[in-house]
Amino acid sequence: MARITELDVNGSRRRLDADPDRTLLSVLRDDLDLTGTKYGCGEGQCAACTVLIDGVATRSCLTKVGSVAGKRIVTIEGLAPEGKLHPVQEAFLDAGAMQCGWCTPGMILGAVGLLHRNANPSEAEIVSGMNGHICRCGTYPQVVSAIRSAAKKGVRA
C-alpha cells in the first residue's frame, strides 16, 4: 500500500509521510504533534485515544492511518477552533468532570460522538455509550452529568 502523504485533520490538509500500517494515534502524536490525543493502553480498552473520523468516535490506537486517508479527522485540538470552546468542553468544565485529565480529551470526543448519534441520550444510554472509556480517577458521575447537561442544551456535533 502506498505511503500516506496527506491527512484531513481539524479542517486542514496536513502533509506527512507515513507508513500506512502505523496507528493513527502514533501519526497524530509523533508526526503532527497533536498530543491532546492520549495513549492509555494500545489495545482499545481505555479510549483515551478517541478521535472523530467523519463524526464517529474512533479509537486511534487501533486505527491504521492508511484507512483514514481522505476522511475527516477531528482531534481535541480541532474542537475549539479560534479558542471558542465546544459546548461539550464547556459542560465538562462546568461539571468539573476531570481530575488528572489524561482521559478527558478522549472522553470529550467520545461524548461528542455519542451526542452526534443520539442527541438526547438517557442516563443508561450515556453509560453504555461511554463504557469503553476508562477514568481511573473515577470522575464517572461528573462525566455523566456533563453529558446530560450538554444534551439538555441541545448540542450536536
Added chain:
Amino acid sequence: MITRRDFIAALGGGIVVVLIADDSDAQEAGGGARRGTREPMPQQVSAWLHIGEDGTVTAFTGKVEVGQNARTSLTQAVAEELRMPVGSIRMIMGDTALTPFDMGTFGSMTTPQMWPQMRKAAASAREMLIDLASQKWMVERASISIANGKVASGSRAAGFGELTKGEQLTKTITTSAALTPATEWKIAGTSVPKVNGREIVTGAHKYTYDIKRPGIQYGKVLYPPSFGATLSSLDSSAAQAMAGVKVVRDGDFVGVTAPDPQTAEKAIEALKANWKELTAETNARDVYTYFKKTSRDGDQSKPELTSYNIAYIAHVPLEPRAAVAEWEGDKLTVWTGTQRPFGVRSELSENFKIPESQVHVIMPDTGSGYGGKHTGEAAYEAARLAKAIGKPVKRNWTRQEEMTWAYFRPGGVIDVGAKIDPDGTITDWEFHNYNSGPSGLQSPYAIANKKEQHHPSKSPLRQSSYRGLAATANHFVRESYMDELAHAAKMDPLDFRLKNAKNERLRGVIEAAAAKFDWKSRKKSPGHGFGISAGFEKGGYVATCAEISVTNGVVKVVRVVEAFECGAVVNPDHLRHQVEGAVAMGLGGALFEQIDFADNKILNNRLSRYRVPRFNDMPVIESVLLDRKDIPSAGAGETPIVGIAPAVGNAIFDATGQRIRSLPMAPKALSV
C-alpha cells in the same frame, strides 16, 4: 542551569516572602509509616511567594499536581490571604530548581502542611503590602484594607504592583500574622474550579508523555522475560544495522534509541537476548501461605483468629511512567511525572555520581499517581540513554511496562479475633497484618485490650505505596470482622458500631452516613443487601453505607452513601470529587482487581486482562461532607477509599449469608 537564587533575581524586584517550615498546623497523622524517602524532614524553607513590580503574584511549592487538584487548593490559599482573585496567581510546583525542597506529594500531607504554609506566606505578603501603603501614603496601618487585589485607605487605592514597584524586599518568616479563620473565608472553602481546566479540556496541557525537545531521540529498554532473570548473551547486530538506531549496553542494562518511536520499537524487537531465569518462590495462589512462612516475626497463627487475604493490585495511572532527559555537559535536566521530584533528583544524583545541584527535575502536572509514582525508573532510563548517545531522550513506558516494572499495592494476610461482652462491648481485640502494611492498623473504636501488629514478610513482587496504603486492607478486615461480631451479638451493625465508637468525630460520620442512607428504614428483599463501615486515617473520618444486588452470583453495587469529615472543607466540589472518585476506584480493589503472577511473571499486565471500574460498574454515589470549621483541614486524597470494600462485603453477607474474606471479593462472580 538556573538556581533558585538566580530565579528570585530573575523575577526582578518586588517583595518576596520566604517561609521556614513549621508543622504545628498539621493534624494528627495516623498510624502510617513514611515510605521510600531518604531525606530527613526538612527544617528549612518550605514555600515562598513573590509579588512582582507589575503586581503578578507567584507562589512556589515542591508539591505536585497529579489530579488531586492541589494546584487549585494551594492557589485558593494564596488568594484567600492576599484577598485577590484566583486567576491572577501563578503556582509553580514540583521543579527542583525553582521550588523549595519537598519530601513529596504523598500521605495526604498537602492540605494539612503545605496549605497553611501557603496561607502564612500570603498573609505575610499582605502585611508587607499594608506596611508599604502605610509608608507611601503616610497613613495608619489600621486604616488600610485589601480586597479584590487592591489596597485601599480612605480615598486612595492601588494595585499590588503600584506598591511593590521599585522595591526589593525579602522577608523570612516562621510564623505569620493571624490567618483568616475558616468562618470568614471568602475564596478558601468555596468550589473554585480546577485552575487549569481549560488546558485540560482543549488538550493543550503538555504532560511528560507529550514533551518533545530539539533533536530528541526515542528510547526503549530491553526487559528480562521474568523478574530476576540475568542476561547471558546478546546479539544486537540487526538493531545496530537499522538507520539512526543506537544500542546502549551497560551491564545488564540494554536499551536502544532511534529518531522515532516506531524505529525504536522495531530495534528493541530485533535484539536477540538469552536470559538465565530464576525459579519462582511462590505465585498468586500460594502467596498467602508464603507471607506467613516468611514473616519477620514468625507465623502468629492461632485457631481463634479469622484469616483474610488481600491480593496485590496495580495502580494503573492512565498516563504511564514517562521521562525526557537532556544533558548539558555533566548537568542533567529531566521532565518526569513523579510524586517525588526531589526524591528522583536524589536517585539520579546517586546513580550518575553527580551533585544534586547538577540535576534539575521538572514535574509537569501528571496523569495521576495514586501513590504509584514515587520512583524515577523512566527518568533514570532516559538519562542513561541520553548520556550514552549525547542527545536528549524520551522514554515513554507502555501500559504493559507500567503494569510489570513499576510496583504494586502489597498483598497480605490479616488475622483477626475479638471478645465481646453480652451487651456488645468489645473487650479484647487482636489483629495481625502480614506484609500488607501498618497504615490504619489501629482500631478507632474504644477497646480496653488491643494487640495490633504489622509483620513484614518477603514480597515476591515489587511493592510500595498505593492510595490509602494498607488502610484499605486493614479497614476491610476490621470492618468486615466488626460485622461478624455484630451478627454474633445479634445487634444491628450500625448500633454495634455506635456502641463501641466513643470518638465524637467518628460517631459524627457514622450517624451522617446512616441518616442520608436511611439505614434504619432499609427494607430487605431477596437478592439485595445492605452494609456499613467506618474508619479513620490521616486526619479524615469516613463512614460508608452500601446497597448491593446479587444476580446469579454477580454483585452489582446499587447505591453508596459516604460521609467524610476532614476538618474545615477547602473546596467542596473538589472534596466531593475525591470522595466519589475514591469510592469509584475502590470498587475495583473491592470486587475484581488482582494481579495474577506465576514463574516470576505478571500474567495480566494489560487492560484487556486486568479489569478496572467502568461507567457501568458505578452505583449511585452520594457524598456527605461534614464541614468542621473549628478543626484544621486535613487531606482527602486517600482515606475516602478505605470504606467501600467492607461496606460492600457486609452487604454481600446481608444478601447471601456468604462472608467473603478476601480482596477482591468477586473477581468474576460469587460462588452460588
